[in-house]
Amino acid sequence: MNKSRVTVVDIARAAGVSKSTVSLVLQASPLVNEATRARVNAVIRELGYVYNRGAANLRQSASSRIIGIIVNDLTNSFFAELAVGMDMVMQSAGYVQFLSNSAESVDRQREVIASMREHGIAGLILSPARGTEAADLKPLAASGIPVVAVVRNVVGAKVSTLFSDNYAGAKDAVRHLVSLGHTRIAFLGGIANTTVFTERVEGWRDALSEAGLAAPDRLVIGTAASRAGGVAAIERALLLPEAPTAALCFNDAAAFGVCDGLRAAGKEPGRDFAVVGFDDVIEAETAVPALTTVSVDPQGMGRRAAQLLLKQINAGRVEPETIVSSVRLVVRQSCGAGQTDRTRRISA
Amino acid sequence: MNKSRVTVVDIARAAGVSKSTVSLVLQASPLVNEATRARVNAVIRELGYVYNRGAANLRQSASSRIIGIIVNDLTNSFFAELAVGMDMVMQSAGYVQFLSNSAESVDRQREVIASMREHGIAGLILSPARGTEAADLKPLAASGIPVVAVVRNVVGAKVSTLFSDNYAGAKDAVRHLVSLGHTRIAFLGGIANTTVFTERVEGWRDALSEAGLAAPDRLVIGTAASRAGGVAAIERALLLPEAPTAALCFNDAAAFGVCDGLRAAGKEPGRDFAVVGFDDVIEAETAVPALTTVSVDPQGMGRRAAQLLLKQINAGRVEPETIVSSVRLVVRQSCGAGQTDRTRRISA
DNA sequence: CTGTTAGCGCTTTCAT
């Protein structure tokens, strides 16, 4: 409707002051007389003035209060929740977010990053598409724009990274089982040589000794991180002299297998035998695996990532290679078809 | 690392040309000599120049290539998919999107809209928070920024709206049942007085007559849009002289009830009796209701919304009150706990 | 406390 944008000059003229005064009012500067301020504000409202952040930004060399978020698969509800968590803190910190979905394509991701840069983002949170290389983030880092990678890390990139803490997660899970009264808790499934396996077993072991329980090696049955692996593991576990009554499974897949194996042995998982499984969200095509899962709280992780980024933005100087961890123990009620799974947090 | 931003002047100096020439190169103008262009581009790359869209935008009075998207609940995978659909078309049209989650709060939504306006969005797609009023969108519309409302509509607002087409959806669903060989298809559940009910029944009726089948009123059993309503409806339906062999249910809740009722009568839904239910996405707390559901394809809807907005942006002039429809028939396989439901489209 | 005067980085006539 309105022919042309109303600017500070317009409102200055209408209020009978100069543009600078208007500018000061806009910035809520205390240097301006109360009466003038009121008059200016009135005119602003009256003329329907809208502040032009682009112009302001051009002048101030301060950074833009726009932050970029790129997620590799927004379709996956994990990442959607992640984005929601970020949105929460960004919004209350007065930032707006460019959110894009790379759909697991590095090319797309590259384009989006370029575009965001042209728009002058103050920082970037990235859940990298598979195959992202350090070079993709190089220019950003070089121009001093803070970057936080979440969920996956980018090898060789000098950016802060936030991923789940396997050790703490395993510990929490075992504590949970201990709190249920279990004393013989196995660690089932997974391939023994991997870092992740080691970290999780470490958490399992430490939680047990923390509780004054034994953590004999025979209770660690590494097979494969698959359903079949889970079946094999529980079969062997049940043959043990003092058979365990609960298990932490390496994997959601393995946890499934363990349930299968239990049923085959005439035991009902969740009633006769407690099973907890890591929910490997990164690969999560399947959800709601076992009766109880250990998984990161996506919104919480999103919030942490956002806070981390804001801290770096405010610090002015980027301090890369900050590795942070974040895991929560979540209990998911198993549920029948037709019901969404409601998750409830058990421990922080 | 770099002290200050490199600008057109820098690259002009380095390339031994003037800023205007650089500007022309940036816009891929044909008016510039091939050799010069190459040299300039080389320098651009070398100095790591990044285009400043903010500045460009300030000068050109053309609208920015930023569009705003606000959804009421990004946690709901329907809306996440919706956003993904929008992202697809926006990205390929060279736009970037501000995406925000109003989390069903009108205040938050208002703030976000204000912020987006200050950033000079070219258009807005809004899945309104409950309680959104026309006044909330007034200023946007007044300043000529196109707005498309999706999923829900804002009463009295002069904006384009895109929601699901109940009539077409019902028609598609019935056609599907007809194609399975059914000839006695009931319409079960729902409260008879509502617009939505009428639209769906209309679709049901027209599809039947299209197929040369009778659509007697006794096959329409309006009860309540609840599980209990579904049970009641199927009980009555099965007592009919020529009992139906299939049903389109008003609701996901009702469809559930119908399944309950069928089992109580010793029939297995999906085998002895085909049941299709509308998936009332707007209220969707529960998913995967019956064996087969009619629901909009969220990504498709997102794409349509984006296209609609782009059309308006390009048209220059906003032409409000455009009501568009969009529904797809989707078959969801029912699945046990622990499996994600994979949806497959049956008809467009 | 308020007005003047320069620009921020870019595009755009208008000359050349």
Next chain:
DNA sequence: ATGAAAGCGCTAACAG
């Protein structure tokens, strides 16, 4: 085909 100069809407020194 390229350069000079003006200006988009705003803020940041300085003066008054």
